[in-house]
Amino acid sequence: MKLELSANSKEIPACPVCNGIGQVVRKITVEHQVQPNVEIDEEQFFLCRTPECEVAYYTPNSQVTIKQNQLINKIWFKHVPSPIPICYCANVTEEEILHHIAVAQCCSTLEDIKKHTGANTGCECLTKNPAGG
Template sequence: MIIDLSSNSKTIPACPICQRMGQKVRKETVEHQVNQGIKVLGEQFFLCRTPECKVAYYSQDEKKPIFQDQLHNKIWFKKVPPPVPICYCANVTEEEILYHVAVAKCCSTLEDIKKHTGANTGCECLTKNPAGG
């Protein structure tokens, strides 16, 4: 299935497993996310946004998707066991942020969280975040 959002937009193919629309990601992002030995075939990639689906990336060109267990980073919104990064650049997890807010009680604003954890201060999202930059 291919979903056409409007007559002026490009078509976005649906995930081959869950049949839901994905989000465009750059090939460079996918190449940095896959485990060593996994071949990245195709030119345009999409991130499957369905939490229950095991597919991480798929391509319009290639019929074989890339699954979450073929990546070295967990995708934060997929149903995977913790810890899962909230900020991939600084490798900050949800547990670390909760610790600073609820236990250490040193953070009450986003600026405090950035200062204490380093979250949201990096600039490598294109290659470190599975959703790209």
């Protein structure tokens, strides 16, 4: 199964394990996300977007799959245990944001949250966020 990427006829192959929708991810992102013992020889990778699937990244020919447990940073939507990362660049978790809103009561807007936590203020998403930004 293949899913159309755009009108220019490029296609995104489905995840070889769950057959779910994938997302293009740059090689530099994968290189920064995998544990040191995982070799990266391929040039093109896709992120499996199915929350229940153990696959994090896969290649177009489906010969290489990298599982969630082979990553340094867990993918937030892949049913990870707390703390759930919200901003990988600033290392801000869901719990930290909720604390600022509910307990400290210092944040009522997105700008307040950015100011108090640093979330969404970094510029290293390409290498720190498993989705690449």
